[in-house]
Amino acid sequence: MDHSDTQAIEKNIRRAVMVFVILMVLTVVTVLAAQVDLGHTVNIVVALLIATVKGSLVAAYFMHLIDEKQVIYWVLILCAVFCVFMLGLLMFTNADGITL
Amino acid sequence: MLIPYTIEARPDTGLNNAKLGIWLFLASEVMLFGALFSSYILLRVNDPAWPPGSEYLNWKLAMANTFVLIASSITVILSWGNFQLKNPKKGRMYLGITLLCAFIFLVIKYFEYSAKFQKGLFPSENTFLAIYFTLTGLHGLHVVGGIVVMIYFYGPGFKMWNTQPERFTNRIEVCGLYWHFVDLVWIFLFPVLYLL
Numbered sequence: 001m002d003h004s005d006t007q008a009i010e011k012n013i014r015r016a017v018m019v020f021v022i023l024m025v026l027t028v029v030t031v032l033a034a035q036v037d038l039g040h041t042v043n044i045v046v047a048l049l050i051a052t053v054k055g056s057l058v059a060a061y062f063m064h065l066i067d068e069k070q071v072i073y074w075v076l077i078l079c080a081v082f083c084v085f086m087l088g089l090l091m092f093t094n095a096d097g098i099t100l
Numbered sequence: 101m102l103i104p105y106t107i108e109a110r111p112d113t114g115l116n117n118a119k120l121g122i123w124l125f126l127a128s129e130v131m132l133f134g135a136l137f138s139s140y141i142l143l144r145v146n147d148p149a150w151p152p153g154s155e156y157l158n159w160k161l162a163m164a165n166t167f168v169l170i171a172s173s174i175t176v177i178l179s180w181g182n183f184q185l186k187n188p189k190k191g192r193m194y195l196g197i198t199l200l201c202a203f204i205f206l207v208i209k210y211f212e213y214s215a216k217f218q219k220g221l222f223p224s225e226n227t228f229l230a231i232y233f234t235l236t237g238l239h240g241l242h243v244v245g246g247i248v249v250m251i252y253f254y255g256p257g258f259k260m261w262n263t264q265p266e267r268f269t270n271r272i273e274v275c276g277l278y279w280h281f282v283d284l285v286w287i288f289l290f291p292v293l294y295l296l
Contacts, residue, residue, distance in 0.1 A: 006185060013181040020174040027166050027290075031159065034295035047291040054287045062173050062280040069114040072123045079127040083134040090138050094146065 012064075019061040026054050107266045122274045126281050133285055136238065140231050140292065151228050152296070156221060158212060159294040165208050166290050172201030173283045176276040183269040188261050195254050195272070198279070202247045209240055232293055239289060242282045249275050 030050045034043060060066040065076075104110075105117045113120055144150050153159070179194035216222075216229075223233040253268075253275060260268040 009181055009184045013178065016174060016177045016181075020170060023170045024167065027163065027170065030291050030295065031163055034159075034291065044296050047296055051288050051291050055284050058173065058280055058284045058287065062177060062283070063277055071113045071115065071120065075123050075127050076130075079130050082131060086131075086135060087138045087141070090142055094142055 016061060019057050023054055023057060026050055030054075107264070107270065116270055118270050118274045119277075122277050126277065129281060133238075136231075136235055137288070137292075140235065143227050143231055147227060151226075153228075153232075153294045156216070156229060157232070157294050158215070161208055161212050162290050162294040165205050166286065168201050168205050168208070169283045169286050172198045172205070173280050175201065176272075176279050180269065180272045180276050183261075183265070183272050186265070188265075191272070192254065192258065195250060199247065199250045199254060202243055202250065205243055206240065206247075209236070209243075235289055235293065239282070239285055242285070246275075246279050246282055249278070 030047060033046050033050065037043070038046060065072070103117070107116060109115055110117065110120075175194045175198045179191045179198060182188070182191035182194060221229055223230045253271060257271070258268075260271070
């Protein structure tokens, strides 16, 4: 292993530690934001926004998706398409208003 | 039998097989949890009397668990990093800390569940508790799965380091990817179930 490899690994670790600190702070922000009454819908949107930011940080840096091979992106894009389709289908069924 | 591409990347995908394999598995996991989250949304929007999570759940314990899981994510990265830097002692130590965090998570979960059961709150009580136990129970099973894998790498599986250190390092990376996914799911479960 040459010097530049070692430096790259150490840089990745430092970056991950920084992300870790941000995630801890955002967890506290999530709890604080939920305790402020912004109205039911706004509270939900804010909590989900923070969770999305946290989730993206985990995926991008901890799972190092920010610097990954294309084939993984295609797998995940396909997966996202199916997920949206599944949720969409459920929503359409729900909009029919059929009750049992 | 020699398994190909455990260390070097396949020329067509640019990845070793373990990494492609774990991502395909994680994609199926996204579908699994995606289906359950969709169910949650549907159940919630159709229930005019959906209780706030705080009515039944202890958000303080869940917040502690969030800290524990995020901490375990960074320790598994430190473990992988140290194995990459050919520092197996430290790598194994951080893997051990990750394991410890995973156990702490389960212990906190045990207290949370037993408090519900003592009050007679079971999944059959109402829709909220049914989806709560389903989502957190499935997530808990994933934590148990991660523990089993990490115990193997910490214990008997560690001997691979002496013969094939790069392959072992790849295994820790793949194990870490799974573990981060478990963390990611919890990041969404926490506000959705406990705070909203």
